[in-house]
Amino acid sequence: MLDASEGYTTEDGRKIGGVVMEMKNITLRFGGVVAIKEISFDIREGEIRAIIGPNGAGKSSMLNVISGFYLPQEGEVWFRGERRPQMKPFEVARQGIARTFQNIALFEGMSVLDNVMTGRLNHMKSGLFAQALWKGRAEAEESANRKVVENVIDFLEIQHIRKTPVSRLPYGLKKRVELARALAAQPKLLLLDEPMAGMNVEEKEDMSRFILDVNDEFGTTIALIEHDMGVVMDLSDRVVVMDYGRKIGDGTPDEVRGNQEVIDAYLGVSHD
Amino acid sequence: MAQTQSGTGGLQSLPALLHRNATEFGSSPAYREKEYGIWQCWSWAETEAEIEALALGLINLGVNEGDFVAIIGRNRPYLYWSMVAVQMVGAVPVPLYQDAVAEEMAYVLGHCGARFVIVSDQEQVDKVIEVQDQLHQMEHVLYLDPRGLRKYDHHTLHQFSHVQEQGRAAREEWFTDLQARRDRLTYDSTCVMLYTSGTTGKPKGVVLSNRNVIESARNSAEFDHLTRNEDILSYLPMAWVGDFIFSIGQAYWCGFCVNCPESADTMMTDLREIGPTYFFAPPRVFEGQLTNVMIRMEDASPLKQRMFHHFMAHAKKVGGRILDGRQVGAWDRVKYALGNLLVYGPLKDTLGYGRIRVGYTAGEAIGPEIFEFYRSLGINLKQLYGQTEATVFITVQPDGEVRADTVGVPAPDVEIRIADNGEIFYRSPGTFVEYYKNPESTASTKDEEGWVATGDAGFFEEDSGHLRIIDRAKDVGKMADGAMFAPKYVENKLKFYPDILEAVVFGNNRDRCVAFINIDLSAVGNWAERNNIAYASYQELAGHPRVLASIQEHVEAVNASVAEDPMLSGCQVHRFVVLHKELDADDGEMTRTRKVRRRIVEEKFADIIDALYDGSEKISTVTEVTYEDGRKGSIKATLEIRDAKVVPVTPQQVAAE
Numbered sequence: 001m002l003d004a005s006e007g008y009t010t011e012d013g014r015k016i017g018g019v020v021m022e023m024k025n026i027t028l029r030f031g032g033v034v035a036i037k038e039i040s041f042d043i044r045e046g047e048i049r050a051i052i053g054p055n056g057a058g059k060s061s062m063l064n065v066i067s068g069f070y071l072p073q074e075g076e077v078w079f080r081g082e083r084r085p086q087m088k089p090f091e092v093a094r095q096g097i098a099r100t101f102q103n104i105a106l107f108e109g110m111s112v113l114d115n116v117m118t119g120r121l122n123h124m125k126s127g128l129f130a131q132a133l134w135k136g137r138a139e140a141e142e143s144a145n146r147k148v149v150e151n152v153i154d155f156l157e158i159q160h161i162r163k164t165p166v167s168r169l170p171y172g173l174k175k176r177v178e179l180a181r182a183l184a185a186q187p188k189l190l191l192l193d194e195p196m197a198g199m200n201v202e203e204k205e206d207m208s209r210f211i212l213d214v215n216d217e218f219g220t221t222i223a224l225i226e227h228d229m230g231v232v233m234d235l236s237d238r239v240v241v242m243d244y245g246r247k248i249g250d251g252t253p254d255e256v257r258g259n260q261e262v263i264d265a266y267l268g269v270s271h272d
Numbered sequence: 273m274a275q276t277q278s279g280t281g282g283l284q285s286l287p288a289l290l291h292r293n294a295t296e297f298g299s300s301p302a303y304r305e306k307e308y309g310i311w312q313c314w315s316w317a318e319t320e321a322e323i324e325a326l327a328l329g330l331i332n333l334g335v336n337e338g339d340f341v342a343i344i345g346r347n348r349p350y351l352y353w354s355m356v357a358v359q360m361v362g363a364v365p366v367p368l369y370q371d372a373v374a375e376e377m378a379y380v381l382g383h384c385g386a387r388f389v390i391v392s393d394q395e396q397v398d399k400v401i402e403v404q405d406q407l408h409q410m411e412h413v414l415y416l417d418p419r420g421l422r423k424y425d426h427h428t429l430h431q432f433s434h435v436q437e438q439g440r441a442a443r444e445e446w447f448t449d450l451q452a453r454r455d456r457l458t459y460d461s462t463c464v465m466l467y468t469s470g471t472t473g474k475p476k477g478v479v480l481s482n483r484n485v486i487e488s489a490r491n492s493a494e495f496d497h498l499t500r501n502e503d504i505l506s507y508l509p510m511a512w513v514g515d516f517i518f519s520i521g522q523a524y525w526c527g528f529c530v531n532c533p534e535s536a537d538t539m540m541t542d543l544r545e546i547g548p549t550y551f552f553a554p555p556r557v558f559e560g561q562l563t564n565v566m567i568r569m570e571d572a573s574p575l576k577q578r579m580f581h582h583f584m585a586h587a588k589k590v591g592g593r594i595l596d597g598r599q600v601g602a603w604d605r606v607k608y609a610l611g612n613l614l615v616y617g618p619l620k621d622t623l624g625y626g627r628i629r630v631g632y633t634a635g636e637a638i639g640p641e642i643f644e645f646y647r648s649l650g651i652n653l654k655q656l657y658g659q660t661e662a663t664v665f666i667t668v669q670p671d672g673e674v675r676a677d678t679v680g681v682p683a684p685d686v687e688i689r690i691a692d693n694g695e696i697f698y699r700s701p702g703t704f705v706e707y708y709k710n711p712e713s714t715a716s717t718k719d720e721e722g723w724v725a726t727g728d729a730g731f732f733e734e735d736s737g738h739l740r741i742i743d744r745a746k747d748v749g750k751m752a753d754g755a756m757f758a759p760k761y762v763e764n765k766l767k768f769y770p771d772i773l774e775a776v777v778f779g780n781n782r783d784r785c786v787a788f789i790n791i792d793l794s795a796v797g798n799w800a801e802r803n804n805i806a807y808a809s810y811q812e813l814a815g816h817p818r819v820l821a822s823i824q825e826h827v828e829a830v831n832a833s834v835a836e837d838p839m840l841s842g843c844q845v846h847r848f849v850v851l852h853k854e855l856d857a858d859d860g861e862m863t864r865t866r867k868v869r870r871r872i873v874e875e876k877f878a879d880i881i882d883a884l885y886d887g888s889e890k891i892s893t894v895t896e897v898t899y900e901d902g903r904k905g906s907i908k909a910t911l912e913i914r915d916a917k918v919v920p921v922t923p924q925q926v927a928a929e
Contacts, residue, residue, distance in 0.1 A: 013423065150308035155419075160537030162309065213420055 007044060010237050017045030019078075020189060020221050021066065026075035028061055035061040036072065037245045043189070048215055049223045050232045053242035054265060059225045060102065062242065063193055066223060067099050068092035080188075094122050096188035100178040102197060102225075108167040112158060112177050113149070115166055119184030120145040152183045155217070156210055172203035176210070183214065190214070192224035196231055204228065208235055229266070233257065241265070285457040285482045287323075287360040289524040293500075294320035297527060300500065303349035306534035306542055314349060316527065322436065324450070326357040329439030331446045333388070333412055333430070337362030337453060340384040340465065344368045344377070344400075345392025347506040347519070347532045350416050350432060354390045355520060359463065362453040363388075366465045366477070367511040370396065376475075378403035380467050384477055384708060385409045390432070394420040397429070459483045465708055466513050468660050477708035478513075478660045487701035488663040489521030491684040495668060496630045500527035502550045503627075507532075507539050513660040514634070518552055521663075543624035551631045555638035558653075561623055562642055583611035584648070591616075591648030596672045616649045625651050632656050639768040640676035647674065655679050657741060661717065661724055662686075663702030667739045678738035688739065694729035694756070695745040729758065731839070742840070747870070749780035755842030757785070759870075762843050765830045770795045771819075772826060774855050776868055777845060778881055786884035787848040788877065789823055790855055811852045811909055820914060823850055827916040835919035844918040847884045849891070851877075852909035858898045880911065889913055 007016040021043040028036040064070040130138040233253040241249035243265040298317030341358045355365040467475040506519040533542035631653040646653045657679035658664040669680035686700035706714045730741040743760040759777040766775040773792035779785030807813040831844040855861040883891035
């Protein structure tokens with residue numbers, strides 16, 4: 001069903017392109033603990049790719065490998081046709097990968113606007129002094145960056161909290177601000193670590209809509225980890241299922257849903 | 273200015289006014305909208321170009337003269353332009369409430385037979401698509417915000433800006449046609465059709481002509497000396513007649529600037545940034561702001577708190593008098609000026625009222641304290657009384673004659689007559705043409721001479737000539753001794769106390785009045801917390817002796833104030849009970865818009881009403897309740913019935929009226 005080199009067309013008619021990122025036989029160990037064992041999968045241009053699995057399956061470790069935060073002991077990460085060497089997180093960000101965190105990592109004392117502006121960091125070239133003095137290129141640069149940020153603010157409908165310090169916001173909105181910061185970087189690949197964790201139904205619906213809209217509007221490729229099976233199945237085009245560091249399933253939501261191993265992992269196996 | 277002369281000088285439609293504005297002061301701002309954090313601005317000349325492009329685009333799409341075009345969305349310049357563009361091509365704009373559910377929309381769209389719909393975004397498009405099957409006449413949908421709509425079938429779906437582009441491209445072909453259509457508009461062409469929300473039955477389409485809108489806009493603008501230098505913030509629903517008159521009628525007549533907020537949530541920030549000179553808000557906006565101020569003052573430093581309270585007390589004493597231009601001592605004026613520098617000025621600026629010249633509130637009764645608070649700060653807040661059928665204005669308060677309990681004198685060119693049963697009738701240039709496709713309702717509301725029944729009961733005060741609204745005419749009854757019974761009048765007075773959420777007064781055909789009272793859980797709960805009163809449930813708090821005592825004080829205070837009114841002194845509350853449950857829409861006791869359904873409450877709590885009249889001191893009752901998930905249960909309670917002091921009055925005085 002999936003052609004190895006070419007893209008495919010989703011049920012709702014979106015064209016998915018070629019492979020953007022490929023994981024080849026990734027193994028990640030922490031001392032004697034094997035967090036990820038020989039996992040391979042790919043992420044294609046324009047798709048929403050989910051990684052699911054029970055607690056401790058190694059999902060977050062996988063995301064950290066993708067984001068370059070962890071360097072796997074074995075295996076290769078290919079991004080845009082090139083094998084990725086060991087990189088610092090900021091170098092990964094410059095490559096066009098942005099992420100959000102499971103436990104919100106925002107600057108609590110700063111306003112929403114300033115937080116989102118930090119997402120533009122890689123696009124600011126002028127020096128510290130030029131920025132402080134607000135002269136010459138710095139001025140034009142900040143205006144241009146602010147424009148991008150304002151578009152994101154408008155997109156995620158957070159105009160009303162633009163000037164509010166993040167510490168005063170409820171959880172659901174903080175999650176949205178984090179997404180805004182990631183979007184401000186105009187990433188090619190967006191990584192979302194449990195974007196719905198701890199949200200109520202309404203907030204989950206909003207977030208789902210934003211994720212779909214981001215994908216649709218900007219064509220951003222999205223890889224996400226999520227607990228909530230219902231949400232994952234509705235949102236994603238293809239799903240990787242992990243359990244105890246192994247990949248036990250990979251395919252469209254329907255295929256994964258019918259996979260006996262996945263059912264066992266989620267519902268438990270009877271031992272008789 | 274040109275518009276102060278009598279008559280409208282050939283300006284008999286909105287497009288004509290637009291053209292005048294674009295020619296006479298084309299570079300003045302006509303619209304502002306905050307988008308991407310910046311106030312975007314369009315001058316009158318730019319506005320005319322935008323509207324013309326849209327009008328040409330509409331003709332290009334096939335809009336015919338006499339078609340109805342529905343407009344749905346939040347206040348945005350583009351949608352205001354749509355209204356005028358639609359009129360320019362000889363069609364009729366029909367703004368709809370954007371929060372209406374799909375079925376309500378289906379009714380209205382079907383009733384007017386709209387062939388075209390202009391909406392704001394995906395949410396509205398989805399609703400329209402949902403009901404499209406039921407509507408055979410609907411052909412095209414235009415939308416503003418393309419977000420999320422990329423994958424939709426675009427055969428009959430068009431982006432607003434694309435329609436404008438097509439219009440610009442087809443200018444050569446259609447411009448003479450557009451000119452001809454524009455020239456055919458007369459003073460009696462339909463300007464707009466507005467559906468009244470209707471508490472009973474289906475919504476009715478009120479047809480307003482150019483005459484209605486322009487005459488009303490002119491009269492009211494002259495009444496308040498509005499100029500083209502005003503700034504207003506448009507945030508109230510576009511489907512409401514008030515917004516149509518303020519943001520289109522008066523704005524086009526005077527040529528002032530309409531400012532649209534960034535989103536509904538940013539309204540308060542945008543209000544402050546714009547600092548409107550002319551402002552309209554329902555009482556709840558003013559209440560909300562006042563509560564905010566008071567809560568934030570609690571957190572201020574002791575010095576600031578003392579300063580605030582000291583000067584606010586002074587403002588209460590003289591602020592309203594200064595505003596009304598009455599005699600105030602020199603020392604008091606100096607002190608008020610100092611207060612203005614230290615407290616009132618900064619406070620008004622924070623609220624966004626720093627530049628306000630005229631402010632209006634209407635829709636429901638405003639608490640006298642709230643009203644006085646704003647007036648004492650020097651904000652010229654006034655009340656008006658109106659309805660869609662009158663193109664808003666029936667009565668207004670002139671500067672210097674403003675009071676919390678009246679709604680003012682007849683607006684310019686409005687005649688008012690009070691029927692024998694107290695119902696208010698009016699006749700004015702703003703009187704609506706008809707209810708669309710509903711001759712029976714038109715006939716029962718408007719007689720041949722043009723008098724329109726408001727459905728409200730009221731009377732003119734003899735000394736001031738101001739109108740006072742008592743109640744809905746159908747709720748006004750008679751007591752056993754023939755005195756007038758107006759429950760809403762008393763209930764509103766009770767509800768002005770923050771700890772009373774709802775009150776229902778009974779007494780029709782009885783010898784005296786009794787009342788049900790609902791406490792406001794947040795206000796009373798707050799009070800209980802501060803006074804170390806422990807309670808486990810709403811029921812327990814509602815039955816607490818100290819709560820009952822304070823409610824009793826309120827009831828007695830209301831009785832004293834009701835007694836001052838010779839006509840309504842019979843409506844004093846003799847006995848009351850604080851109910852053990854909140855009246856709730858889920859139990860059918862209220863409408864979804866939180867209006868009490870008297871009849872149902874009366875039936876459901878008949879045992880309590882009997883107890884109120886038979887003199888018993890306690891009543892044990894069982895009430896069925898519906899939980900949010902639809903399950904039913906019942907609560908048992910023993911309620912204490914309290915007697916309230918009444919002020920003795922002689923009924924003869926009343927009978928004389």
